[in-house]
Amino acid sequence: MLNFNFYNPTRILFGKGRLDSIDQMIPADAHVLITYGGGSAKKYGTLDKVKSVLGNRKVQEFGGIEPNPHYETLVKAAEIVRREGIDFLLAIGGGSVIDGTKFIALAASYSGEALDLLRYGFTPIGTDTVKTAIPIGTVLTLPATGSEMNCGGVISYEQGKYPVFSELVFPRFSVLDPALTYTLPKIQVANGVIDAFVHTTEQYITYPVDGRIQDRISEGILQTLIEIGETTIAEPENYDARANLVWSATLALNGLICAGVPQDWASHMIGHELTSLYGIDHGQTLAILLPSLLEIRREQKRAKLLQYAARVWNITEGSEDDRIHSAIQKTREFFERLGVRTRLSDYNIGEDQIPVIVGQLKAHGMTALSETQDLSLDISQKILENAL
Amino acid sequence: MLNFNFYNPTRILFGKGRLDSIDQMIPADAHVLITYGGGSAKKYGTLDKVKSVLGNRKVQEFGGIEPNPHYETLVKAAEIVRREGIDFLLAIGGGSVIDGTKFIALAASYSGEALDLLRYGFTPIGTDTVKTAIPIGTVLTLPATGSEMNCGGVISYEQGKYPVFSELVFPRFSVLDPALTYTLPKIQVANGVIDAFVHTTEQYITYPVDGRIQDRISEGILQTLIEIGETTIAEPENYDARANLVWSATLALNGLICAGVPQDWASHMIGHELTSLYGIDHGQTLAILLPSLLEIRREQKRAKLLQYAARVWNITEGSEDDRIHSAIQKTREFFERLGVRTRLSDYNIGEDQIPVIVGQLKAHGMTALSETQDLSLDISQKILENAL
Incomplete structure (x- = not known):
C-alpha cells in the first residue's frame, strides 16, 4: 500500500426531505448567492424550496452555469460576489454547477487575475496562492461527478479543460436527496x-x-x-x-x-x-x-x-x-x-x-x-x- | 436506504515515516500535553521521536492511561491541562489512550462537574452542554477501535462503561504508520x-x-x-x-x-x-x-x-x-x-x-x-x- 493523506470535511445530509437542514448549516446573517445551471432547478421547484428554507437571509441568484462551466461565466459571478459582499455560495445542480461554484469561491477571494487559478494544472493550489475562499454548500440534483464531496473542479477555457483543486473549496455541507434527481x-x-x-x-x-x-x-x-x-x-x-x-x-x-x-x-x-x-x-x-x-x-x-x-x-x-x-x-x-x-x-x-x-x-x-x-x-x- | 448524516473532518496521515508530518499539524506556539498508556510508547521510542518532531514547543507528558480508561485517571489529566494552560493534546496509543484523551479534551474545557459528561449515555453531547474542547492529534500504535478517526470514546467509571460522543473531539489529525505497531x-x-x-x-x-x-x-x-x-x-x-x-x-x-x-x-x-x-x-x-x-x-x-x-x-x-x-x-x-x-x-x-x-x-x-x-x-x- 502506498503512503497517503486523507482529508474530507464535507458534511453529508443524505435522504428524503433533507432540504430543511440547510437552515442550520448557513449563518442566519449570511448574504447568499444561489448558483444554478440551465433552469431545471427553477422549473422543478428546488430553487423555490431552497429560498423558502433560507427565510429572511439576503439571497441573490446566479443562473446559467453551463455544462463544462466556462471561465467567462464564472468570473462574472465572482465579480457579483465581490461587488455585493456575498459571503456564502449555495450551488444547486450537478458537477458542472458545483465545479463552477468552487471556482467562483476562489476567484472572488483572489486578489490577482482569476486566470492564474487555471495555470496550475494538476498542482493543487497551495495556501500561498489563495488564502481564503467564500464558503460553499451544495444541493445535488445530478449524481455523477462526486464534486459534492471533494475539493476539485474542471473549468473550461478556450479549447481546454483545466482542473482546479483547493482544500478551501470542500463544500461545508451537501444535501443529497435522491428524490431531487427524479426529474433528470x-x-x-x-x-x-x-x-x-x-x-x-x-x-x-x-x-x-x-x-x-x-x-x-x-x-x-x-x-x-x-x-x-x-x-x-x-x-x-x-x-x-x-x-x-x-x-x-x-x-x-x-x-x-x-x-x-x-x-x-x-x-x-x-x-x-x-x-x-x-x-x-x-x-x-x-x-x-x-x-x-x-x-x-x-x-x-x-x-x-x-x-x-x-x-x-x-x-x-x-x-x-x-x-x-x-x-x-x-x-x-x-x-x-x-x-x-x-x-x-x-x-x-x-x-x-x-x-x-x-x-x-x-x-x-x-x-x-x-x-x-x-x-x-x-x-x-x-x-x-x-x-x- | 435510511436517511443519514456523515461528517468526519479528521486528517489521516498514513504510511511509513509519517511522524515528521506532525510538525505541520500543531501550531508552532502550542503548549502540548502528550498522553500515553502503560509505557510501550516510551519503551519503543515513539515518544522520543514525537518529542523530537515537536522541537521547541513546550511539551508535557501524561502517561499511565490504562486499558478501559478510568474516569479518575482522566480528570487528573484534565486538571493538569487547565492548570498548565495546555492547548493541544497529542495521544500516542490505541483506543484506550485516544478515548481517554477525548474525555480529557472535553473535561478540561467544561465548566461543570466532569461526571456530567458520562450522564448522557448514548445521547451525543450537544454544543449546548460542551461548547469547546482542547484540540487533539493522535499517533496510533494499536489498530483496533477506530477511535483515531471518530468522535466517540468509552470511559470506565465504577462498575460501568460509558460512551461519550462529541464532534468537538474528532482528532484534527491522526498519524497511522503501520510500522509503529510492529512491537505489539x-x-x-x-x-x-x-x-x-x-x-x-x-x-x-x-x-x-x-x-x-x-x-x-x-x-x-x-x-x-x-x-x-x-x-x-x-x-x-x-x-x-x-x-x-x-x-x-x-x-x-x-x-x-x-x-x-x-x-x-x-x-x-x-x-x-x-x-x-x-x-x-x-x-x-x-x-x-x-x-x-x-x-x-x-x-x-x-x-x-x-x-x-x-x-x-x-x-x-x-x-x-x-x-x-x-x-x-x-x-x-x-x-x-x-x-x-x-x-x-x-x-x-x-x-x-x-x-x-x-x-x-x-x-x-x-x-x-x-x-x-x-x-x-x-x-x-x-x-x-x-x-x-
Missing part, C-alpha cells in the same frame, strides 16, 4: 452511472499495491452500479436504486478509493478533448474511451484486469486473455445497455479527426498519461483508433 | 482484528435496507480481515498485511459503513459488562459474544446472515439454516485461529455468573438492545448461556 433526463442519469463507474476504474484498474480494502471498496462501487444502473434509468422514482447511485457516485470520487493506490485518469484526459472539440457529453467520452484503453493497456494492467474480471464480473474460466477480453466486453455491453454508445463512429467522428484530437492532447501537455506516466501521444492515438 | 504483543493484534471485525458486523449483520454500497464496503472489510488476520499476527513486520489491518480497522468505525443502515451493538454492550466484571479484554468479549448472539438472533438477522454466508465466506450450498450455521461456525473458527478463545468457560466463567452479568446489564439500562431494540434481558441471558 434518462441520458443524464446514464452519463452519471458511467461517470461514477469510470471514476472508480481510474483508481482501481492500474497495478496492484496490496491495497486490499481500497480494491474491495472500488469493486463494491462497480458491483453496485452494475446492479442498479439499468433500474435507476428505467425507474427514476425507485428510491433505493437512485439512493445507491447517488451515494456510490459520491464515494467514487471523495478521496477514499484513491487513498494509498495508483491512479490512471487517461480516459478522462483524452475524453476532455472530445468534449472540448465536439461537445460530446463527459460520460459519453468515458464510455468510448475506457473499453478501448483497457484493450490497448492490457499488459500494463493485466493483474488488475484479471482481478476486475473475477471479482466484478465473476469471470473465472478460460485463459487470462480470454478473461480480460470478456471483462472488457461486458463493460462495453453494460454501457450500451444504459443507452450510451461506445464508439467514436457512433458520434460521427471518423479517422480523419484523430490527428486533431492528438494535436490537442499535445497542445495541453498530455504526453505522459496514466498510472505509469508512459501513455504517450502514440498510445493515445492507438486508443482513439481502436475506439473508432 | 500478538494477543493485542488478535484482539484488534476481532474488534474491527465485530465493529463491522454490528453495522452489517442486522436487517436489509438496500444499502448496497454500505454492505459491499462492510463485506470488503470483513474479507480483508479474514485474508490478513493470521498473517499479520504471525508476521508482525509484514508491512502490507499490517497496513491493511490498520486502514480496515479505521474504516470499520469512522461513520462510513453505518451511514444509512441499522446498527446492532448488543455484542458490545454485553461485552462491556464482561470487561467491567472480569477484566476480559474487549476483543475477547466480542469473540465470545458474537457467535453466540448470531445463533440466538438468527431469525431477526436471517436475510443478512445468508448474505454474510454467501459473500464473505462463499457459502452457497445447503439449506438456509445450514448456510447460516456454517457462517457462524467459520466466524468462530476464525477467531480461534487468531488465538482468541470464544467460550465463557475458556475464561473460567461458569453458569453461576450469568445472573450477575444480567444484573449488571439491568443496572445499566441495557434492557432493549440491538437494531430492533427488542433484545431483552431474557435474550441476553440466552446469549450468555449459549456462550458457556
